[in-house]
Amino acid sequence: MLGLEEKSPLEMLQQFAVYFDANLEESLGAATLILNNKHGEGSISLYELFPGLTAWVYNITFNSELVIDLKFSSDRPYYFGYHVSGFQMQKFADETEYHKIRQGQNFILISEPGTSSEFKMSSGIKFESCYLILTPSLLKGSSHNTRKRLEQNLKEIFLQISGERPYRYFGDIDAHTGTFAEIIIKNTRIDLVGRLLTEGAITNLLAAQIEAHDLDHQTDNFQPKLTKSELSKITELGDYIRDNIDDKLTISVLSKYLGFSPRKLQAGVRFLYGYSVNEYVSNVRMEVAKELIYKTNKSVSEICYMVGYSSRSHFSNLFYKRFGILPSKYKDSFYKDTLMYEVSYRSIASDKLNESDVQQIIDVSRINNKKNNITGSLIYYKNVFFQLIEGPKKEVLPLYDKIKEDERHTDVITMWSGSKPYRTFEKWDMSILSDDGMLSIQHQDRVKKLNLEHLLGEIDENAIVSRNLWRKVRTIINVSGKVSKSEL
Ligand SMILES: Cc1cc2nc3c(=O)[nH]c(=O)nc-3n(C[C@H](O)[C@H](O)[C@H](O)COP(=O)(O)O)c2cc1C
Known part of the structure; x- marks a missing residue:
């Protein structure tokens, strides 16, 4: 049984990755777990559209039965589930019987804080399912239009069901919802272009589910006269826009690029994303801008120019409209200073490096990092460096810029650069993988020993430099001490 605590979606997916010994790829606001081992095959992705709305997408077959025991937090989120293929069994902690969530059925679950629910998934069945997780408290007070609308809709559901806690709703078999769930499931990209495609489908999916819950909410029901391959071509538009972000991207430029009439382009974009072409272009520009603000030290004016705007105030207005900030x-x-930022990377040590050079890096780092409130870990293993540094962003990013320029290593590949809610290392715990293969992590008064040698055990020389290996090490280090791995 996999015991999961209802935490931030990313932390929950990290717990999954450790439990299944799976690879986890992260990007801003999205992550995907890739499973291809004795436990099963496929992927689980999550997309956080904004704080308060996350989609979990299963596209996976497990090789043995999986029971998840989900402990509910005080946030009381709403789960909207839909299985395009496969089914699931669910029961609350105080129940003896499981209830079947059937293929094609709308399913809504609202938790009760402090209780838990079990979800059972059989082995050998392909799950193509989508769960939308909405946390009303996080939507509150937002000036963002979509969020305000969502909060209103949820309030109406909540009013209907406030007498029952926890709440579970099994709807009819509903193919309309399935159209949108399918788009979400088939889209495996987690970069910003993929996220925008998912965003449109999620809004439509949620509207369809709320509608099916007998509310008087009307969806815009677009029936495009486009074939599947034409729609799939439209999904390529996002890449084109991103690659030409500082150009003038008019409807006529874009329809020429696709070889479509402007009408067809407009109908397709509206169906997939729920926006006009111009709004969609502006959304891509805003997402790129957001990523640049998040991942670089560039000024807002520079970024405004980089994503194709000459007026800073116009840019700021559009950004505010999309993100509410x-x-x-x-x-x-x-x-x-309170916000944690992490960068982790792997690199290859230069040929001339010897043990005492490595020791010198460690000595300098200990002194500098302590001064700058940076903690983390450096692993030096068979000529490969893996480092995780965490601390205030204003310290971490300049340090990383400096490290990248250091001639004592080459081929620096960033594994992750982003914020996180906690510090993994309490102190600067620089670890060279020693003879016993152990890495110590001190986390909240506990010292956790990780046997990396065991982890890297069956890895051949070529795999030592692979991204996937170090991505896995990073996930394990970050989750360390927070998940208990029981038998599968
Ligand atoms: C693999 C590797 C990891 C490093 N990690 C750090 C670190 O965590 N902190 C640090 O201050 N310097 C680190 N350095 C060294 C920096 O690149 C730089 O040489 C050092 O900060 C001294 O810079 P300064 O002379 O500008 O003070 C690292 C170098 C390498 C090759």
Whole structure:
């Protein structure tokens, strides 16, 4: 049984990755777990559209039965589930019988804080399912239009069901919802272009489910006269826009690029994304801007120009409309000393490096990092460096820029660069993988020993430099001490 605590979606997926010994790929606001081992095959992706709305997408077959015991937090989120293929069994902690969530059925579950629910998934069945997780408290007070609308819709559901806690709703078999669930499931990309495609489908999916819950909410029901291959071509548009982000991207430029009439282009974009072409272009520009603010030290004016705007105030207005926060405020939010930022990378040591050179790096780092409130770990293993540094963003990013320029290593590949809610290392715990293969992590008064040698055990020389291996090490290090791995 996999015991999961209802935490941030990313932390939950990290727990999955450790439990299944799976690879986890992360990007801003999205992550995907890739399973290809004795436990099963496929992927689980999550997309956080904004705080308060996350989609979990299963596209996976397990080789043995999986029972998840989900402990509910005080946030009381709403789960909207839909299985395009496969089914699931669910029961609350105080129940003896499981209830079947059937293929094609709308399913809504609202938790009761402090209780838990079990979800059972059989082996050998392909799950193509989508769960939308909405946390009303996180949507509150937002000036963002989509969020305000969502909060209103949820309130209406909540009013209907406030007498029952926890709440579970099994709807009819509903093919309309399935159209949108299928788009979400088939899209395996987690970069910003993939996320935008998912965003449109999620909004439609949620509307369809709420509608099916007998509310008087009307969806815009677009029936495009486009074939599947034409729609799939439209999904390529996002890449084109991103690659030409500082150009003038008019409807006529874009329809020429696709070889479609402007009408067809407009109908397709509206169906997939729920926006006009111009709004969609602006959304891609805003997502790129957001990523640049998040991942670089560039000023808002520079970023405004880089994503194709000459007027800073126009840019700020559009950014505010999309994310409900001004770009300058969003940038400032990463420079609070309380907010943790992490960079982890792997690199290859230069040929001439010997043990005493490595020791020198460690000595200098210990002194500098302590001064700058940076913690983390450096692993030096068979000529490969893996380092995780964490601390205030204003310290971490400049340090990383400096490290990248250091001639004592080459081929630096960033594994992850982003915020996280906690510090993994309490102190600067620089570890060279020693003879016993152990890495110590001190986390909240506990010292956790990780046997990396065991982890890297069956890895051949070529795999030592692979991204996947170090991605796995990073996930394990971050989850360490927070998940108990029981038998599968
Ligand atoms: C693999 C590797 C990891 C490093 N990690 C750190 C570190 O965590 N902190 C640090 O201050 N310097 C680190 N350095 C060294 C920096 O690149 C740089 O040489 C050092 O910070 C001294 O810079 P300064 O002379 O500007 O103070 C690392 C170098 C390498 C090759």
